[in-house]
Amino acid sequence: MKVTAGWTLNCIDCETVFEQDPPGYFCSNCGGLLEAVKKEYTVSRNELFAKSGEGVWRFRVLLPIVQEVSPVSLLEGGTPLVRTRNIGKETSSGNLYVKNEGQNPTASFKDRGMTVAVTRAVQSGARVLVCASTGNTSASMSAYAARAGKAAAIILPSGKVASGKMVQAVVYGAKIVRTEGTFDDALEILLQSISGLPEFAIMNSVNPYRLEGQKTLAFEVYEQLGFMVPDYLVLPVGNAGNISAIWKGFKELRLCGITDKVPRMVGVQAEGAAPIAKAFWRGSDAITPVQNPQTVASAIRIGNPASSKKALAALRESQGMVLTVSDEQIIAARKLLASREGLFVEPASATPIAALTEIGAKLERDSLIVCVATGNGLKDQESIHVDIDSTPVASDGKKLVELFRELTYGQIRA
Numbered sequence: 001m002k003v004t005a006g007w008t009l010n011c012i013d014c015e016t017v018f019e020q021d022p023p024g025y026f027c028s029n030c031g032g033l034l035e036a037v038k039k040e041y042t043v044s045r046n047e048l049f050a051k052s053g054e055g056v057w058r059f060r061v062l063l064p065i066v067q068e069v070s071p072v073s074l075l076e077g078g079t080p081l082v083r084t085r086n087i088g089k090e091t092s093s094g095n096l097y098v099k100n101e102g103q104n105p106t107a108s109f110k111d112r113g114m115t116v117a118v119t120r121a122v123q124s125g126a127r128v129l130v131c132a133s134t135g136n137t138s139a140s141m142s143a144y145a146a147r148a149g150k151a152a153a154i155i156l157p158s159g160k161v162a163s164g165k166m167v168q169a170v171v172y173g174a175k176i177v178r179t180e181g182t183f184d185d186a187l188e189i190l191l192q193s194i195s196g197l198p199e200f201a202i203m204n205s206v207n208p209y210r211l212e213g214q215k216t217l218a219f220e221v222y223e224q225l226g227f228m229v230p231d232y233l234v235l236p237v238g239n240a241g242n243i244s245a246i247w248k249g250f251k252e253l254r255l256c257g258i259t260d261k262v263p264r265m266v267g268v269q270a271e272g273a274a275p276i277a278k279a280f281w282r283g284s285d286a287i288t289p290v291q292n293p294q295t296v297a298s299a300i301r302i303g304n305p306a307s308s309k310k311a312l313a314a315l316r317e318s319q320g321m322v323l324t325v326s327d328e329q330i331i332a333a334r335k336l337l338a339s340r341e342g343l344f345v346e347p348a349s350a351t352p353i354a355a356l357t358e359i360g361a362k363l364e365r366d367s368l369i370v371c372v373a374t375g376n377g378l379k380d381q382e383s384i385h386v387d388i389d390s391t392p393v394a395s396d397g398k399k400l401v402e403l404f405r406e407l408t409y410g411q412i413r414a
């Protein structure tokens, strides 16, 4: 169908401009990824921030969906930006905020993009929403499909997905199919077979409408900081759509003349799944896929990121960098954030804090830093061991008070 008036979809490789959504959302000329581009960025600050209480859709003036289209929404977005107060020493950061995306309707940042992509898919007449996903994307897509009255179907690599990860998708009513190979193979099969069949709409992050929703995080952060742009925006990088999207959001604020500054984008990957970090530090624009990616942070266990080109461009343009952290650092950072700040995030979402414990001291003093916590900790509890049977037993009230004092006093800091 026709791209919304005032917008085009542009190939990031060969720069072909599309006035129609091409099949499968790939450039039909060279196979490159597409980006939604507004013909004129003339939105004022007052116009962009005039509305409140509609989640992502309050920013519709910078979204490629016309006013007349009724959105498929669960009131996503509008998540808290929490200033940290107890982990300054560990992170060497006195001015550190966490954007808590786990508070979205399906408990991850994916909802921001899904509301826009599903709205577009419904508008285009698709009947079945499809994705390759082992977790957050499938949960989000299934919820919005349910909301829209459409079907949801998911392809998974067989034998590599813990059932717990698919709980949300199953309850929302999605249908699941498995295939041999890795996650990357599953995505490849999906993209090759589904593209061009109008009854299906692909909801993986190659869908440029997803990134349009996800970019609204930049607008919210700017507003929540009292109309300030952070010095650093730190976030986990897996398939790399989100870093590309958030960077686009900040660039659009600058294109509109609302700000003159942009943040330095800092991506964080797990050591066992770091193709973008490797390409970045060797100065290459092309990644070498990691054949068998390994990390406890399942949300970023990606060997062949679909949006790697966009991400590398975002990192370079913003004078940012991409760091790697070990699984031990990720688990420690998750514990730190939960036990010292009351923020329980999934392992991938702890990677920015893990990275700051490494490099925080090397950044300029008093830098304004925003870390994006992409998903809620309740989604991924596999790495947490709880053994209630080995905890002490209170035989009477006196023993109870004694035990409570003995166990807890060491934790009190103020």
Ligand SMILES: [Zn+2]
Binding pocket: 011, 012, 013, 014, 015, 016, 027, 028, 029, 030, 031, 032
């Ligand atoms: Zn192209």
